[in-house]
Amino acid sequence: xxxxxxxxxxxxxxxxxxxxxxxxxxxxxxxxxxxxxxxxxxxxxxxxxxxxxxxxxxxxxxxxxxxxxxxxxxxxxxxxxxxxxxxxxxxxxxxxxxxxxxxxxxxxxxxxxxxxxxxxxxxxxxxxxxxxxxxxxxxxxxxxxxxxxxxxxxxxxxxxxxx
Amino acid sequence: xxxxxxxxxxxxxxxxxxxxxxxxxxxxxxxxxxxxxxxxxxxxxxxxxxxxxxxxxxxxxxxxxxxxxxxxxxxxxxxxxxxxxxxxxxxxxxxxxxxxxxxxxxxxxxxxxxxxxxxxxxxxxxxxxxxxxxxxxxxxxxxxxxxxxxxxxxxxxxxxxxx
Numbered sequence: 001x002x003x004x005x006x007x008x009x010x011x012x013x014x015x016x017x018x019x020x021x022x023x024x025x026x027x028x029x030x031x032x033x034x035x036x037x038x039x040x041x042x043x044x045x046x047x048x049x050x051x052x053x054x055x056x057x058x059x060x061x062x063x064x065x066x067x068x069x070x071x072x073x074x075x076x077x078x079x080x081x082x083x084x085x086x087x088x089x090x091x092x093x094x095x096x097x098x099x100x101x102x103x104x105x106x107x108x109x110x111x112x113x114x115x116x117x118x119x120x121x122x123x124x125x126x127x128x129x130x131x132x133x134x135x136x137x138x139x140x141x142x143x144x145x146x147x148x149x150x151x152x153x154x155x156x157x158x159x160x161x162x163x
Numbered sequence: 164x165x166x167x168x169x170x171x172x173x174x175x176x177x178x179x180x181x182x183x184x185x186x187x188x189x190x191x192x193x194x195x196x197x198x199x200x201x202x203x204x205x206x207x208x209x210x211x212x213x214x215x216x217x218x219x220x221x222x223x224x225x226x227x228x229x230x231x232x233x234x235x236x237x238x239x240x241x242x243x244x245x246x247x248x249x250x251x252x253x254x255x256x257x258x259x260x261x262x263x264x265x266x267x268x269x270x271x272x273x274x275x276x277x278x279x280x281x282x283x284x285x286x287x288x289x290x291x292x293x294x295x296x297x298x299x300x301x302x303x304x305x306x307x308x309x310x311x312x313x314x315x316x317x318x319x320x321x322x323x324x325x326x
Contacts, residue, residue: 039205039206039325039326040205042202042203043202043206043227043229045265046209046225046227046265047262047263047264047265048211048225048256048262048263049261049262049263050258050261050262050263051261052258052260052261053260053261053262054260054261056261062209062211064206064209066206093211095213095215097215097216097217098212098213098214098215098216098217098219099210099211099212099213099216100210100211100212100213101210102208102209102210102325162202162265163202
């Protein structure tokens, strides 16, 4: 009976915790997870941001864009289906004797299409993971800034799939 | 009977043709085919060859390296199994306002591992397709030059798979 009381207490406590987490999740932004396995996805294209760019401080390095299977269909049709995931993998660059090679990862930016969860941002969720980390870093305002620019793209996407 | 004779003649002629083709194939280099579907393979890494490089004339542009599934195992183990295919996809680059973007394809170089067919070159067959073409362009001497340099790599491969 004592054990049962304990179990009831634990269940009650767990129930309160779950309730709080749900409330928090409702109040916070929907989560955009780290895109596991993206290094085996299709390589869309690459761009190098050099010292002559106005965006050098924030965007310097080599950007590799990757797309999962659903996003590949989006590039073809112009409308990205739910489940589409796009990655902008940004690496430091180093130059030696005229050859530019890749350095450590600066950050990984990701876009996930889910019209139900991210309806206010054209159906896209945005997130950034710094370095090789897997911890989400974007606040609500920064995510809004992502969309404020991306909404000018084709279904909020700027890149095009290189043949 | 006449028809049968005709058939026999045709068969004999076909036999001679097949024999000639086999003889030609034995005398010539084993064929390295165009790597269909490589744009969906894993992206290994990228390198940009700029004006400061001694190799600029021949190698200028952005090099994207791709590997099929078997070659991915080779990067992990250090020994590439038969059936491994590696691609060096070389594109022109153009720079504007400090941003370097991709231009047309300059050429596509491919390495295919098949120890039986390419035993004399460390098990690797080499080929180059110019522009967006699918016509093999390398002569026997150039293929030998490919291997003369590549044999200094790890199982004749210089690139490493970026995590």
